[in-house]
Amino acid sequence: MMRSLVINPDPMTAKLVRFVLNEAGHEVVLATSAAEALREIGRHDFDAVILELDLPDRDGTELCQELRHRLYTGPFIFLTKRGQTADKLRAFAHGADDVIVDPVDPAELVARVEAIVHRYQCIDYQALGTVLKVGDAELAISDLTFRAPGREPVLLTPTELRLLECLMRNPGITMGRETLLERTWGYDLIEDSNRVEVYIRRLRKKIERHPDMPEYLHTVRGVGYVFRLPVRTTRLVPSNYRQNHHRSHPRIDGAEGLSS
Template identity: 30%
Template structure:
């Protein structure tokens, strides 16, 4: 086993997962297959029970079905992201329309699994999201300061601060800004941004990236109206350029 494989196994070994799924056969299939890969799983079948359960436990990741009795998955995604901003969420859905996926991503979902799915796909996506989450948590705080307006990323709290004020970014917006801030002045194509944020490109389209950029720029502009730090490069993509 390579050093990289060993590190990955250490970061995800015995991770606890909450499976929120009201179809017993699907829930048991996911739980059994994940357990065979050394994950500790708990199943909750009603959306109203999720938040109370999370207040008493600390899972490493939530697999969250969209259609649930009680609170639906999108409502729960919003509430979870507000109360536990760093908790990874994978949405599980039979709806394949892009608007549903986009809405889920805007609410802070980290990835999607579409029904019908294979158990191997579930395991692969869980591992990928946990690896990304682990990498983010290990990264030190990034600070990019300009004379006019400092911008800071708090990695542990998943917060972007402008002049000390929280920009209120979603998880996806935070990751998008983080990628560009790590390489000031570098031009990222939409495809490159998707590759950095999502390992499976089928989850998002170029239009989705543009939508996130638009919302991110609006939030930054509201805090820093005199400073344009995310710039469009016509026909190429976007770059983070705090000065000049």
């Protein structure tokens, strides 16, 4: 049975969400504040956390970060009355897997929660040693880390892992936003296309040396995103260059060396 933690200061909304999920066969624990949520997360294992952006004692996005520090590894789903694009982007930037604007059709709520939880459960965390390699880049599925030469391993969230895995399993192939939505989150909603952009930015901040000049995650304007290996530029110099040529004539010596 799927168990969800619903965090909402409005008792009517919280009870309605519990009723809808109970009818779908889910177990639900309610919390009205961040403090209550932190107590409950220590008592139970949850498959999903469904929360409001506005909580009486803490912003919902801050609570996401705190729960991650408490080693909660499941999805965060915001169910909020704040439906502005800026609010959605802020939630995604702080780790949200989905943002659902309330009121919402009960069937859609259940479908979206189950789709996201299913995606998390499909990750084989116990497949120790499972590493996806593309050139010099490695994605360790078992411990959610990305590795590249000369850098420390980077810890990813489960959603970041799924998105990056999708791109790395198709190196050099441009993946459309709708395809990435479906493969990462489990559904295809055109109005949620900004979610992919937000997560790509998050991944670039983590895995790229210079996020504004990415080596791995490239944008194909109007189409989507592609994972490519960095272009390594190497200057070819003949082994006898220093012995046979003088440094004061680099252009002439270089031409002779390359033609020999």
